[in-house]
Amino acid sequence: MILTCLCGRRFRTPDESVSKSRTCPQCGGMLTPEEDALCPALDLNVLVEQMKLLRDELVLRDRALRRAQAESSVLKSELARLRARSPRKGPPAELPLELPSNRVPLFTSRDP
Numbered sequence: 867m868i869l870t871c872l873c874g875r876r877f878r879t880p881d882e883s884v885s886k887s888r889t890c891p892q893c894g895g896m897l898t899p900e901e902d903a904l905c906p907a908l909d910l911n912v913l914v915e916q917m918k919l920l921r922d923e924l925v926l927r928d929r930a931l932r933r934a935q936a937e938s939s940v941l942k943s944e945l946a947r948l949r950a951r952s953p954r955k956g957p958p959a960e961l962p963l964e965l966p967s968n969r970v971p972l973f974t975s976r977d978p
Contacts, residue, residue, distance in 0.1 A: 869897035876900070 869877045871890035877897060879888070888897040 868900040870900050871895050871897055 867879050867881070869879055869888060871877075871893060872895050873890060873893040875890055875892050877888075877890075889895065890897055
């Protein structure tokens with residue numbers, strides 16, 4: 867019988883009776899029979915393909931972020947240039963907080 871551990875080590879034992887109380891000498895975890903192992907076998911090709919896809923996704927996101935940062939810096943410089951060209955005089959005008967008298971609010975009552 868072959869016993870496995872979560873750390874990946876495998877051990878061969880002659881009988882099943884002792885497998886219930888055995889611990890892994892490397893990590894101290896409980897050993898379980900191989901057919902009941904908690905960690906399934908992983909295909910390395912699948913992992914490599916997943917890593918490639920994640921890498922490609924990160925590259926695309928990085929490029930998009932760099933474009934957005936460049937556009938943001940251009941817009942900030944344009945805003946600073948416009949502010950410098952026409953300085954405001956006096957306090958900024960405040961917008962009215964209430965609705966005009968000829969309009970009715972959309973939600974006049976609250977439903978429970």
